[in-house]
Amino acid sequence: MSTRGLVARDLRVAVQGNEILKGIDLTVEPGRVHALMGPNGSGKSTLAFTMAGHPGYEVLSGSVTLDGEELLELPPDKRAKAGLFLSFQYPAAIPGVSVANFLRTARMAVRPDDLTPAKFRQLVFEKLDTLDMDPAFLGRYVNDGFSGGEKKRLEMLQMAILAPKYAILDETDSGLDVDALQAVGNAATALRASEDGKGMGYLVITHYPRILRHLPADVVHVMIDGRIVKTGGPELAEEIEREGYDRIRDEVAGSVA
Amino acid sequence: MPSIGAAADAIAFAPTAQILEDAIASLTRDGERGGGAVDAAVRREALARYAELPVPGTKPGRTWRHDYTKLRFDDLTWSSRRGTLPTAPVRPADVVQSADVMLSLSKHDQPALATENAGGLVHLGATYLAAPQGAAADPRAVVVPLADALREHGAVLAGVHGAIVDWRNDKFAALATAFQNCGAFVYVPDGVVLDAPIQLLFSNVEPQTEAVFPQIVVVLGAGARATVLERHVGEGEPLICGTVEAQVGTGAQLDYVVVQQAGESARLFMHRGARCGRDATVRWHLADLGGTLARSVIDARLDGEGSHGETAAFFFNTGAQHVDLTTTTDHAVGNTTSEVVVRTAATDRGQGRYFGNILIRPKAHGSDASLRDDALLLSKRAHIDSVPALEIAANDVRAFHGATVGSLDEEALFYAQSRGIARADAMRMIALAFFEPAIARFPSEALRDEVRTALDQKLDDATEIDG
Numbered sequence: 001m002s003t004r005g006l007v008a009r010d011l012r013v014a015v016q017g018n019e020i021l022k023g024i025d026l027t028v029e030p031g032r033v034h035a036l037m038g039p040n041g042s043g044k045s046t047l048a049f050t051m052a053g054h055p056g057y058e059v060l061s062g063s064v065t066l067d068g069e070e071l072l073e074l075p076p077d078k079r080a081k082a083g084l085f086l087s088f089q090y091p092a093a094i095p096g097v098s099v100a101n102f103l104r105t106a107r108m109a110v111r112p113d114d115l116t117p118a119k120f121r122q123l124v125f126e127k128l129d130t131l132d133m134d135p136a137f138l139g140r141y142v143n144d145g146f147s148g149g150e151k152k153r154l155e156m157l158q159m160a161i162l163a164p165k166y167a168i169l170d171e172t173d174s175g176l177d178v179d180a181l182q183a184v185g186n187a188a189t190a191l192r193a194s195e196d197g198k199g200m201g202y203l204v205i206t207h208y209p210r211i212l213r214h215l216p217a218d219v220v221h222v223m224i225d226g227r228i229v230k231t232g233g234p235e236l237a238e239e240i241e242r243e244g245y246d247r248i249r250d251e252v253a254g255s256v257a
Numbered sequence: 258m259p260s261i262g263a264a265a266d267a268i269a270f271a272p273t274a275q276i277l278e279d280a281i282a283s284l285t286r287d288g289e290r291g292g293g294a295v296d297a298a299v300r301r302e303a304l305a306r307y308a309e310l311p312v313p314g315t316k317p318g319r320t321w322r323h324d325y326t327k328l329r330f331d332d333l334t335w336s337s338r339r340g341t342l343p344t345a346p347v348r349p350a351d352v353v354q355s356a357d358v359m360l361s362l363s364k365h366d367q368p369a370l371a372t373e374n375a376g377g378l379v380h381l382g383a384t385y386l387a388a389p390q391g392a393a394a395d396p397r398a399v400v401v402p403l404a405d406a407l408r409e410h411g412a413v414l415a416g417v418h419g420a421i422v423d424w425r426n427d428k429f430a431a432l433a434t435a436f437q438n439c440g441a442f443v444y445v446p447d448g449v450v451l452d453a454p455i456q457l458l459f460s461n462v463e464p465q466t467e468a469v470f471p472q473i474v475v476v477l478g479a480g481a482r483a484t485v486l487e488r489h490v491g492e493g494e495p496l497i498c499g500t501v502e503a504q505v506g507t508g509a510q511l512d513y514v515v516v517q518q519a520g521e522s523a524r525l526f527m528h529r530g531a532r533c534g535r536d537a538t539v540r541w542h543l544a545d546l547g548g549t550l551a552r553s554v555i556d557a558r559l560d561g562e563g564s565h566g567e568t569a570a571f572f573f574n575t576g577a578q579h580v581d582l583t584t585t586t587d588h589a590v591g592n593t594t595s596e597v598v599v600r601t602a603a604t605d606r607g608q609g610r611y612f613g614n615i616l617i618r619p620k621a622h623g624s625d626a627s628l629r630d631d632a633l634l635l636s637k638r639a640h641i642d643s644v645p646a647l648e649i650a651a652n653d654v655r656a657f658h659g660a661t662v663g664s665l666d667e668e669a670l671f672y673a674q675s676r677g678i679a680r681a682d683a684m685r686m687i688a689l690a691f692f693e694p695a696i697a698r699f700p701s702e703a704l705r706d707e708v709r710t711a712l713d714q715k716l717d718d719a720t721e722i723d724g
Contacts, residue, residue, distance in 0.1 A: 052675050055667075080677035092672040096690025102676070105686065110677035141690075158676060 003068030005029050006051070006084070006166040006201060011062035013043075013050045019060065020046045022226035026203075028166055029219075030067075033188075033202045035212055035237060038223035039245045040172075044205045045089065047223075048170045052086040053079050066166060081110055083165030087155040087184075089172050093143040099154065100124075100138040103161055110162050127160040130190045131183065152180040156187035163196040168203045171211050185214020209241040222248055267334035270436075270468040270496075276335070277304050277435055284337055284438075291337040292385055292439040294403040294418070294472065303424055303434035310428040313552075322608060323550045323579040328524075333468040333496055337438035339385040339402070377456035377486075378402065382467040382495060383438040397449045398483065403440030403472055413444055418474045421502035421530040422556070429526035429552065433470045433498045440472035440499070443485055447478035447506070454484040454514070454701075461493030461520060471499035477509040479534075484512040484700055489547065494522040501529035505537040507561065512540045512700045518711060519547035521576070528554040533593075535561030542699045543570035544708045545580050546715065552581045559586070559593035559624075566593075569698035571600040573712055574607025574639070575719040585614040588624040591651070597628040600695045601643070602688070604635035604719045610642045615658070619650040627657040633691045634664050636721035684722050689713060 006028040013021040020043045028034045038044050050057045051064050053076035064071045071079050094102065103124060107115065115123065128135055133153055143151050159167055169184060191197030204215060212234070220236040221228050224245065229252045230236065240248070266287075268279050277300060284293035295303075312325045376394035378401075379386045385402045394400040399410065406414055424430035441457050457473060475485055489497065497519065505511045511531065519525060525548050531539040545551050557566030572580040586595040601611050615626045632641040643660050665687055673683035689712055699705045716722065 054671055075680060076671060076674035077677050077679045077683075080675055086675050088672065088675075092666065092668040094666075094669045094673065094687060094690060096693035097686055102673075105678055105682070106673075106676035109679065109682070141693075162676065 003065060005067070006203065007063075007065045008047070008051070009063045009065075011047070011050070011064060012060040013046055014058045014060055015046065015056065020226055021050065024062070024223075024226075024228060026221060026228055028201045028203045030165070030199050030201045032218045033204060033215060035217035035220045036203055036205045036223060037207070037209065037220060037237065037240055040207060042223045043226040044207075044223055045170055045172055048086055048168045048203075048205055051079075051168060052076055052084065077109065080162070080164070085159050085162055085164035085167040087159060087167060087169045087171075089170040091143050091151050091155055093141070093146070095141045095144045097142050098138065099140055099142055102142045103138075103158065106158065107161055123161060127157055130160065131157055131187055133157060149179045149183065153183050156183055160187060160191055160197075163191070164200065166201045166203070169205065171204060171206045181211050181214050184211065188215045209237040212237050224249055224252060266338060267336040270333040270335040271330055272304065272307060272432060272435070274301075274304060277301065280335055280337075280436060280438070287337060289404075290339060292339065292383065292402055292404045293337055293437065294407045294440055295434055295437045299419070300435045300437075303431045306425050307428055307431040307435060310426070310431060313428055321579065322577060322606070330468065330496065332466050334466065335383075335436060335438060335468045337383060339387060340381070341387045342379065376400065376453065377458065378441050379458045379460070380439050380469070380471070381460050381462070382465050382493070383469045383471075385439055394455045395451050395453060397446065398451060398455065399442065399444040400455055401442050403437075403442050403474060406442030406444075406474070410442060410444060413476050414442065414474060417476055417502055417504045418472070419502075421504065421532050421558070422500040422528045424500065427528055427554070429498055430500050430528040433472060433500050433526070433528070436468065436470045436498075437472050438468075438470050440474070443473070443475040443483070445477045445481040445483045445509075448480045449478070450482040451484070454486045456486045456488065459487070459489045459497065461489075461491040461495040461497075461523065463492040463494075463520070465491075465493035465495060467493070467495045469495050469497045469499070471497070473499070473501040475501070475503040475511065475513065477503075477505050477511050477537075479507040479509060481506060481509045482511075484514065486514045486516065486704075489517045489519040489523075489525065492520040494520060496524050496526075498526040499528075501527065503529075503531040503539065505531055505533045505539050505564075507534045508536045509534070510538040510540075512542065514542040514699065514704060515544065515553075516704070516708060516711075517543075517545045517547050517551065521547065521549060523548040525551040525553075527552070528556075530556035530558065531566070532558045532560050533564035533566060536563040537561055538565045538567070540567040540698070540700070541570070541584075542704075543568070543582075544711070545570070545572040545582065546708075546711050549577065550579050554583045554585075556585045556587065557595065558589060559595065560589050562590055562592050564593050566595040567698065568597045568599070569695045570598075571692050571695040572602070572609060573692070573715050574603040574609050575715050576605050576607065578603075578607045580609045581612075582610070583612040583614070585616065586626060586628075588615075588617040588621040588626060588651075588654075590618075591620060591622040591624060593621060594625045595627070597630070598695050598698060599628075599630035600633070600692045601630065601641050602633040602635065602691060603639035603641050604721050606636075606638045608640045611644065613643070613645045613658075615647045615649075615656060617649045617651050617654050617656065621651045622653050624651060625655040628659075629657075629694075630660045631691070632660075632662040633688065634662065635688060635719070638721075681722075685713075685716055688716060688722065
């Protein structure tokens, strides 16, 4: 049995005693873009945080594996080392830590000793260029006083520099910001074209289908009320764009009844 | 030890009239071989004030481990001497950090000042150590023991020494005045701009338990610019109780840096004050890192129109350390500006208090003052009080105050962890970053790096770091 992929099996998760995820089965394949769509409150961000290891989420049952390695027993940093990356919807600020220092510390942690300082510097400038970012970014404190678009760009810069095996892009609300969407789309497209990133699998979490114009999905999953209720091709996203979630909700209700 | 007077010169210290008379007799006998720079009558008056003044900082409602009422001076010795270093401490190095360098001067033929290009004065305990050559400060400036200044620069000293720090109303400044046994005088004449810092090094090596009473006077003439660096190092267990008084002339700029890394059993009581003339700037930079008990008072009195005061200070109390810090910015006249940035942190059983005062006097219209203090607690048993006080008696002024007390930001920790950084490393990174707003104001990268390294070391030594 192949274990390749970022795989959730029967994942049930509670937050402060309330069960939010009620048995998720999902496989994100290497080299493919999976969209996870669903109405507000359906549990999409909970899935993202649970996979990344946020301490506020209690796993009731199930597993999450990355190319066969169980993630749920690992602290968040070990999950990153295993090759997982979460692009936050609302990344935290770390005043006093410069972007340059943070990037270097993260890269060293994820891939110890693989780059000399000079090579690392070269990599950073290369990625800055690809993302059309000002090198002055490097001297600023991480996310401190950043605009929404700047935060998103920094997330993408980190993704490009850490080159994970699987990236979860939590874009739940950023559908409202065209600039940010474009930054995400461009970054992922560039990374997919590079040697480092061509095998990467993506889980793009979104409420609105708009981001998928910038980063087209191969597979679309729909989550409602803590369950994946439907999986299909790109046409599923188009259907949601036309008709919203009501029809799928009705279908699901019908099949249960 | 090189040419330092015999231990027999030392007096068992106690803050009593009899001991003061013994001290005065010893100073009189030693004459130019001692460090006395305060008149006997003033000493007697100061001791009387010390006895009268109430113990500061004790408030009902909380039990502080270090209570000033329980101060004991047993085992301390008092002396006033001078010696000569065999060779000049010229080599900039980290060597000075290690206590045995000063202890074993004869073995290490090149003890060093830690700051590149810095000339200045070295004290071992209360003993002034003359450097034969090479470590002199910029020849355009005067940097001499305070006792020598009394003889040679009396006119410049007058109106500054004993006049900026109000020892009649500060118990520990009164004690320092009564028993003054060492000190320094720094004079930068009109228009002189110094490139290199002037370093005043106070070292106390194990097993010294000296009572060190330094008084430092800094005078900058019109348009002068200088950085003065006061350092406390060594593993001894001294009581260091002193004053720093700075007069900053018209348009002059003084950066006064304190890097306090005294031994872990040292106790320090330092009252530092500056008075600014027209368009003058004083910038205080304080890193209170060592000692078991440190009380630091910093005053910036803006006496001249257009003058500017800045204070950037931080402490990080580990083990059972206690630091009390008081900053007072006094806008005595109008169109004066000030900024205070204070970062306080504690872990283990560390305790601390910060009192931040801004005073805008009735005629100080158009003043602009800001005070920002943040406290970080890294263990459940650590405690920090922050007590801001703004007293504003003028109109048309701006006064900002902001304060926070908190622990490490869990979301920031998770964010860093999600980037592959282990939790312990993320905690270190975020805890060190907490001090940056204060560190960033220190006047050179060498100093900034030095205090970062010192904080890093303190994090290593701390037993509890939790979010």
